[in-house]
Amino acid sequence: MSLLSLDAPGKEVLLMGNEAMARGAIEAGVRVAAAYPGNPSSEIIGSLADVAADLGIYVEWSVNEKVALEVAAAAAASGLNALVAMKQNGLNVAADFLLNLNLTGILGGLVLVVCDDPSGISSTNEQDTRIYAKLADLPLFEPGTFDEAKDMIKEAFALSRKIGTVCILRSVTRISHARGNVTLGPIPREKIKPFFDPNVRLMALPGAPSHVLVHQRLKQAQEMFESSRFNVYQGPETPELLLITCGAGYLFSQEAISLLGLANRVGLLKIGTTWPLPERMILGLLAKTSRALFVEEVDPVLENNIKELYADNNSRLPRIEFLGKKSGHVPDVGELSPGLVIQVLGKIMEAPWRPGNEERSRLAADTLQRFAPQRSLAFCAGCPHRASFWAIKNALALDGRHGILFGDIGCYSLAVLPTGFSQSKTLHAMGSGMGMASGFGVLDRLGSEQPSLAVCGDSTFYHAVIPALINGVHHSSNFLLIVLDNSATAMTGFQPHPGSPVNAAGLPAKPLLIEDICQSLGVKTVIHDPFDVSGTSLVLWELLQQKGPRVLILRQQCALVRGKKEGQRYRVSVDSRKCMGEECGCSRLCTRVFRCPGLRWNASTGKAEVDEAICTGCGVCADICPAGAIQKERQST
Amino acid sequence: MKDPYNVVITGVGGQGNVLASLLVGAVLVDKGYKVTIGETYGASQRGGSVMSHVRISRARQYGPLIPPGLADLVIALEPAEAARVLAQYGSEETVCVVNTRPVHPVDVISGNMEYPSLDALFQRIERLSQTAYMVGATEKALELGNPILSNIILIGAVCGLGLFPINTDDIEKAVRTYLSPDRVEMNRMAFLAGKQLAAGLNHCQN
Numbered sequence: 147m148s149l150l151s152l153d154a155p156g157k158e159v160l161l162m163g164n165e166a167m168a169r170g171a172i173e174a175g176v177r178v179a180a181a182y183p184g185n186p187s188s189e190i191i192g193s194l195a196d197v198a199a200d201l202g203i204y205v206e207w208s209v210n211e212k213v214a215l216e217v218a219a220a221a222a223a224s225g226l227n228a229l230v231a232m233k234q235n236g237l238n239v240a241a242d243f244l245l246n247l248n249l250t251g252i253l254g255g256l257v258l259v260v261c262d263d264p265s266g267i268s269s270t271n272e273q274d275t276r277i278y279a280k281l282a283d284l285p286l287f288e289p290g291t292f293d294e295a296k297d298m299i300k301e302a303f304a305l306s307r308k309i310g311t312v313c314i315l316r317s318v319t320r321i322s323h324a325r326g327n328v329t330l331g332p333i334p335r336e337k338i339k340p341f342f343d344p345n346v347r348l349m350a351l352p353g354a355p356s357h358v359l360v361h362q363r364l365k366q367a368q369e370m371f372e373s374s375r376f377n378v379y380q381g382p383e384t385p386e387l388l389l390i391t392c393g394a395g396y397l398f399s400q401e402a403i404s405l406l407g408l409a410n411r412v413g414l415l416k417i418g419t420t421w422p423l424p425e426r427m428i429l430g431l432l433a434k435t436s437r438a439l440f441v442e443e444v445d446p447v448l449e450n451n452i453k454e455l456y457a458d459n460n461s462r463l464p465r466i467e468f469l470g471k472k473s474g475h476v477p478d479v480g481e482l483s484p485g486l487v488i489q490v491l492g493k494i495m496e497a498p499w500r501p502g503n504e505e506r507s508r509l510a511a512d513t514l515q516r517f518a519p520q521r522s523l524a525f526c527a528g529c530p531h532r533a534s535f536w537a538i539k540n541a542l543a544l545d546g547r548h549g550i551l552f553g554d555i556g557c558y559s560l561a562v563l564p565t566g567f568s569q570s571k572t573l574h575a576m577g578s579g580m581g582m583a584s585g586f587g588v589l590d591r592l593g594s595e596q597p598s599l600a601v602c603g604d605s606t607f608y609h610a611v612i613p614a615l616i617n618g619v620h621h622s623s624n625f626l627l628i629v630l631d632n633s634a635t636a637m638t639g640f641q642p643h644p645g646s647p648v649n650a651a652g653l654p655a656k657p658l659l660i661e662d663i664c665q666s667l668g669v670k671t672v673i674h675d676p677f678d679v680s681g682t683s684l685v686l687w688e689l690l691q692q693k694g695p696r697v698l699i700l701r702q703q704c705a706l707v708r709g710k711k712e713g714q715r716y717r718v719s720v721d722s723r724k725c726m727g728e729e730c731g732c733s734r735l736c737t738r739v740f741r742c743p744g745l746r747w748n749a750s751t752g753k754a755e756v757d758e759a760i761c762t763g764c765g766v767c768a769d770i771c772p773a774g775a776i777q778k779e780r781q782s783t
Numbered sequence: 784m785k786d787p788y789n790v791v792i793t794g795v796g797g798q799g800n801v802l803a804s805l806l807v808g809a810v811l812v813d814k815g816y817k818v819t820i821g822e823t824y825g826a827s828q829r830g831g832s833v834m835s836h837v838r839i840s841r842a843r844q845y846g847p848l849i850p851p852g853l854a855d856l857v858i859a860l861e862p863a864e865a866a867r868v869l870a871q872y873g874s875e876e877t878v879c880v881v882n883t884r885p886v887h888p889v890d891v892i893s894g895n896m897e898y899p900s901l902d903a904l905f906q907r908i909e910r911l912s913q914t915a916y917m918v919g920a921t922e923k924a925l926e927l928g929n930p931i932l933s934n935i936i937l938i939g940a941v942c943g944l945g946l947f948p949i950n951t952d953d954i955e956k957a958v959r960t961y962l963s964p965d966r967v968e969m970n971r972m973a974f975l976a977g978k979q980l981a982a983g984l985n986h987c988q989n
Contacts, residue, residue, distance in 0.1 A: 158812060160809045160812040291844060293844075321847075324821045325808060326820070394847070397844070397845065397846030402850075405850065484848050484849070506875070510869075510870035510871070514867065514871075517870075518864070519890060519897070519898060521832050521888040521890075522890055523830075738893050741893045742892075743892065758925070759884065759925065
């Protein structure tokens with residue numbers, strides 16, 4: 147039984163921030179939820195999908211973020227409460243629709259959750275969503291705790307319905323992917339019937355006549371935010387320093403003040419409604435201090451907006467020294483940590499914390515250097531991508547014309563690194579690999595002789611590759627698109643996609659096969675199993691010798707799914723009599739070059755061996771060993 | 784338990800440290816504690832250094848990351864990760880429980896880097912902590928038929944050492960709620976095996 151649908155008001159349970167938001171939506175009576183998966187946002191819709199049937203909610207993994215927002219907007223236009231979730235990069239995809247939806251407003255309730263990834267822990271960038279709220283003139287919430295994550299979603303739905311616009315909730319990794327106590331509230335049982343009133347028009351018209359209304363709605367939101375319970379001040383009446391924070395910065399700052407013993411000197415202002423700002427509340431606190439410090443992730447958004455507010459009101463306010471990213475006191479990139487906040491605050495307030503034990507610091511530094519070897523990003527043991535990129539490497543080397551492989555977003559992004567033999571040469575946005583390959587593939591008309599290749603995953607294919615593929619076909623570009631089809635949105639937790647036979651709720655759905663789509667465009671399409679490494683290299687080489695648009699689908703299930711479903715395909719071992727080690731002349735091909743984590747180099751015997759706690763039994767390394775020392779034995783499953 | 788009691792569960796991606804922290808946290812929330820868990824993991828599903836910070840308090844909800852030097856207990860599914868975490872989050876007061884089986888990083892597999900000698904590594908772990916308990920959790924898990932059970936075996940050992948107020952019934956209930964009823968028996972077995980390992984442990988105290 148899922149805690150998300152537990153009807154036990156008042157009970158405290160442990161929920162991930164993303165689950166807390168999903169629970170908030172349930173308590174707000176959400177009826178439709180849509181998303182494209184992306185960390186750190188994936189569990190919001192994922193956990194709703196688990197209880198969708200029980201609670202009568204329609205949940206879908208949409209083809210991309212823009213469509214997810216459109217699906218949710220249709221529900222909201224029909225009077226329902228709808229939730230849409232995405233990661234920060236996804237908002238760029240949805241932004242075109244969002245920046246028109248803000249003008250038309252909505253009828254029901256629509257909450258857009260965007261989970262930012264400060265430090266880009268599982269992202270290519272660390273863009274700050276809050277700038278979109280200002281750009282689109284939309285109300286913005288930022289939770290600082292897990293309970294708040296739930297309650298803010300409810301509040302955002304209430305506000306959305308009241309003033310008739312989309313509300314944005316911005317989370318960050320340390321809220322979304324952390325867990326904490328959440329007190330459950332009641333689950334509403336009444337279900338309204340969706341109805342789109344035919345007398346209503348939701349139109350963004352040329353000349354922007356609705357822009358005035360957008361500003362009026364924002365003004366209404368601001369008035370309500372002035373007394374919001376999510377904006378809290380804790381501290382002395384006239385603090386020496388006013389620490390202004392939001393999001394994950396809140397709990398870090400609270401602990402830093404307490405550990406440094408500064409509760410009588412530093413005031414803590416936590417803002418939960420970060421756009422539009424609760425101006426009167428902030429001005430009231432600014433009047434009582436002479437120094438303010440901003441602690442926020444990632445961009446100086448609060449910092450800039452509050453400084454703007456101060457400038458507008460400076461004739462009535464004391465002289466204030468503002469400290470933050472602009473002053474150089476807080477790093478202007480990357481995520482916050484308690485250690486960082488303690489260090490920043492301690493320095494500003496001249497309040498030392500735990501005077502360092504020099505011997506311990508030396509020992510720690512020595513330990514990190516000598517006893518904690520770095521763990522570079524790598525494909526999992528048994529990952530089909532390792533085999534695919536091995537074949538691509540061989541085929542490109544054999545071809546010899548310096549073919550360029552344009553990379554894309556997914557686990558296989560790692561192919562820019564040694565784990566994918568550094569084969570991908572670019573990495574930008576979803577679908578950009580195919581778009582660039584389409585462009586590179588027409589440069590032969592200008593004298594280029596290099597083959598153009600793109601790689602993408604199955605989910606990415608549907609998300610954003612299809613328009614780029616059509617572009618390439620229409621313009622007779624010369625390219626080879628390699629689709630690494632591992633039958634799942636693997637990087638974000640195996641969500642189904644339009645090629646899957648099931649939907650988010652696990653019910654049957656119509657699978658749209660990649661080969662059918664490519665063939666319908668008249669593109670030559672070949673399917674191969676990347677675990678047949680030499681066969682794949684040959685097919686790739688042959689395709690490279692041809693002209694026009696070509697697609698190769700390398701189909702093999704993700705090792706993590708395969709392992710769970712069918713266990714180990716082979717029992718793999720190294721025959722130590724056949725492995726000649728350094729004497730072989732292969733230069734340790736299996737470990738030095740192929741470098742699957744399931745293999746180990748035993749320095750004392752000078753031979754390779756298999757780590758049975760890690761090997762997933764794909765058997766590919768057996769085909770790579772030139773001495774035939776790696777043995778694979780079929781397992782009955 | 785000290786308040787807050789700060790625990791780091793660390794290991795290599797794929798060893799199940801997230802699940803271990805979830806089960807521990809769920810049991811303690813049920814017992815009336817405020818628990819916050821922060822996860823740190825990279826972009827890869829497998830093979831990277833991973834940590835769960837578990838913060839336990841009767842009084843309030845702490846932030847999802849432990850300040851440097853304030854870990855009270857380090858539970859490590861991999862010995863080099865134990866050293867890494869002790870260097871950053873440990874102090875002379877820190878107790879640690881360590882699975883002795885190394886997982887070689889790809890840079891070691893490829894020969895670009897060396898894995899420290901196990902004897903020296905264990906000595907360093909002992910020097911960095913107040914008390915270090917070494918547990919052969921992976922070997923026990925392979926004996927039980929699945930290396931993924933190492934995490935629950937290690938949690939069993941921690942509970943057997945009296946470092947968490949958690950018993951077999953608690954773990955069973957948490958597995959039933961958060962995983963699935965058909966995985967209860969396997970995990971109960973692993974938890975008990977860990978407790979038994981704890982009973983026979985010699986530890987090194989500084």
